[in-house]
Amino acid sequence: MIQLELTRSRRGGDTLTEQIVAGIAALVDRRALRPGLPVPSVRRFAAQHGVSTFTVAEAYGRLTALGYLAARPGSGYTVAHRHAAPGQPAAPRWQAPGLNAAWLLSDVFADHSVPIKAGAGWLPGDWLNQEGLHQAIRAASRLPAGQVSGYGHPYGFAPLRDHIAAGLGQFGMPVQAEQIVLTQGATQALDLVVRTLLREGDAVLVEDPCYCNLLQILRLAGLRTIGVPRGASGLDTDALDLAIRRHSPRALFVNTVLQNPTGGTLTSMNAHRVLQLAEQHRLLVIEDDIYRELATPGAPMLAAMDGLSHVVYVNGFSKTIAPSLRVGYLAASPDLAKAIARTKMAVGLTSSEVTERLVYAVLTGGHHGRHVDALAARLRAQQDHVTERMEAHGLEVMLRPEGGMFAWARVRGAPGGADAAALGLSGTALATRALQHGIWLAPGSYFVADETDSPWIRFNVATSDAPALWDFFDSLHAGAGQGSGMA
Helix, strand or coil, rough: CCCCCCCCCCCCCCCHHHHHHHHHHHHHHCCCCCCEECCHHHHHHHHHCEEEEEEEHHHHHHHHCCCCCECCCCEEECCCCCCCCCCCCCCCCCCCCCHHHHHHHHHHHCCCCCCCCCCCCCHHHHHHCCHHHHHHHHHHHHHHHHHHHCCCCCCCCCHHHHHHHHHHHCHHHHHHHHEEEEHHHHHHHHHHCCCCCCCCCEEEEEECCCCCCHHHHHHHCCCCCEEEEEEEEEECCHHHHHHHHHHHEEEEECCEEEEEECCCCCHHHHHHHHHHHHHHHHEEEEEEEHHHCCCCCCCHHHHHHHHHCCCCEEEECCCCCCCCCCEEEEEEHHHHHHHHHHHHHHHHHHCCCHHHHHHHHHHHHHHHHHHHHHHHHHHHHHHHHHHHHHHHHHEECCCCCCCCCCCEEEECEEEECEECCHCCCCCCHHHHHHHCEEEECEEEEHHHCCCCCCCCCEEEECCCHHHHHHHHHHHHHHHHHHHCCCC
């Protein structure tokens, strides 16, 4: 039996997954767990330590990727043979994956070899609504097969659309269920808007920096993408006005609250000015509001302020329920919703009613509201903790977000006043260097339309508090202070 002391404090510290990984790795390193020894099953370990099976499965997966455990198909896990027997070739040394757009866009989701994912775009499994999800899965397993044997409605599962419409009404946005189209995540909603409303060669405006996957969607569609600077209070509206007059764009994409990657939220004044310019120039605004549930009450919502006249609203449930369910939605005028539903059917038929039923069960099961409140509070505390650690270890944070997942930071100049850029600390160079230490950072070039390199880095505060991460940044300044050069 493996017995670990786990702390469930929600203020800072390692997650339960990280504690299990560190605890078992330490036992293996000091030979308290011998090679070939079976370890408890995921279910048994979870019961012994009072944690969820999701947490244990994630920890075992990381330990397998790190070489501490070996998976035996159908038979569970054993302690891996980490040292070669006499006469046997040594195991190949771990090599960092290549840092490029393909790895960041797709391979990173399957690559479990990097132990510290400070640049991840998702929350750790043990931060999510496991109780509500388990309850929903049990309920779904009892559904008669006939209820889920068809393709479902083109707009998506009707009770979930009704629930979403009622929720949006509480934000001051009266909307009917027929204005809601369910999608395979918020990213597909963005793609459907692009496919329906824009054509190759059209100009569109995005925030600089902005959501990285949106840029890939726009490039695939052959659109001309122009960045508008985003700062602590929101979009630079003078630059926005100039870009509209100069490029005659068809649409503007905005991440209103707790933006990915900066963590910032539009002020009310900034939001009003953005909508004023959109109305003046007949510019369509696509509002990506995926972090709304984690934001402080009263943050501006463009779609509610506009009444869906010049705004298409996009949201989803990956940040508060589970990314793997892939359930998102959009809200638009009735005619536009109908056109988008036709596009949805043309490129992929209906979305999954099974997962939509799961999301509906979670939302109505009685746990979700309390979970979101606790998650938002935990992220606010983690933001304070991690940004303080960043500043203590030589990083400059652009702003202090009021919660949410992300912080946008860069390495300060080295001791003695040397400029950080002159030391070779561009975002891409820094991320490449970090990968050699088992740390994934998300470089700023991935979040700007022209892919210009910069010193800025996106951090996920939920996955950015490992001692090795702070040691890495300390080593940069120590090496620069000794004149070793950082290129």
